[in-house]
């Protein structure tokens with residue numbers, strides 16, 4: 182399987198193509214001082230380097246516990262694994278004396294009107310986003326990291342998800358995967374392989390009012406959004422399409438065409454074709470200036486089990502990246518507040534994190550802020 186380079190000015194897992202499996206794990210840091218935090222960041226860097234590049238574990242005297250869980254066998258295949266390390270606002274509290282270097286917009290996520298946040302599935306000092314081609318790889322990596330950070334790190338919450346990887350069609354078009362509400366998701370995403378655009382939208386640089394160490398990092402907005410799928414499946418198709426502002430089967434705009442045709446709002450000022458309160462028109466009104474609010478979405482679908490009332494616990498592990506959290510996720514979510522889709526969704530967890538810049542040879546993730 183593919184190995185993504187470990188050294189670079191930016192971390193992997195953001196503009197990297199999204200593979201089939203994703204997992205977001207938030208942790209509390211148990212280290213008590215800056216030395217402990219440095220030890221943690223060094224260990225995480227060393228484990229991420231090994232896990233994403235692959236290799237063999239050294240055999241050990243069988244009188245001791247084995248070095249790893251063994252679930253992938255003795256040799257680790259990279260399997261397209263990326264592990265992306267981000268930090269929450271709480272890491273910059275009094276414990277480590279880092280208040281002065283906090284990314285300017287990093288704050289604790291506050292509830293939006295439709296949220297019913299479960300404290301046990303919110304926030305964290307650190308988030309690790311694991312993405313790979315198969316679930317065994319992400320689980321193995323998480324267990325390796327937990328095993329190697331005793332006394333330094335504790336899991337706070339975790340959410341796994343998956344998404345079908347779409348092969349290009351014979352005509353070269355690539356259709357977007359569907360979410361659990363049956364619609365294609367990712368259609369209007371800014372293209373992650375456009376480096377200039379990503380530099381503007383996703384990566385912090387000199388154009389942002391941020392500490393120098395944070396350049397080449399990004400804001401990560403995570404939301405666990407339950408979908409009320411039983412109710413959705415009893416909703417008329419025309420209502421579903423009006424709620425999103427796209428056709429369900431093709432993913433095209435309401436006026437037809439193919440998935441990647443741009444929606445036309447200019448000749449539709451009163452929303453008789455694409456409703457003004459549809460998800461896509463609120464999220465991106467495509468008016469002059471609204472291009473400042475573009476975000477890079479990289480979500481996964483989740484299916485957890487069953488609620489006490491017999492309803493399926495399914496939804497979207499929403500993950501979005503942007504250089505400017507206020508202009509990005511927060512502005513877009515405020516525009517979406519009150520949207521008709523809210524009858525079918527309930528955000529129950531998540532948090533805001535800052536994805537650290539990448540790492541150079543001999544260095545470790547986060548060295549710039551210590």
Ligand code: HEM
Nearest residue numbers: 360364365366367368369370406461464465497513514526
């Ligand atoms: C577009 C679904 C939550 C921001 C879309 C589309 C779908 C969709 C089907 C149209 C296809 C596409 O362009 O990807 C959902 C579902 C959600 C959800 C099911 C919750 C369960 C959110 C949230 C945000 C968001 C929380 C950000 C605050 C956007 C944006 C677009 C979009 C920016 C693109 C609009 C455009 O440029 O035309 N979403 N979404 N979505 N969504 Fe969501």
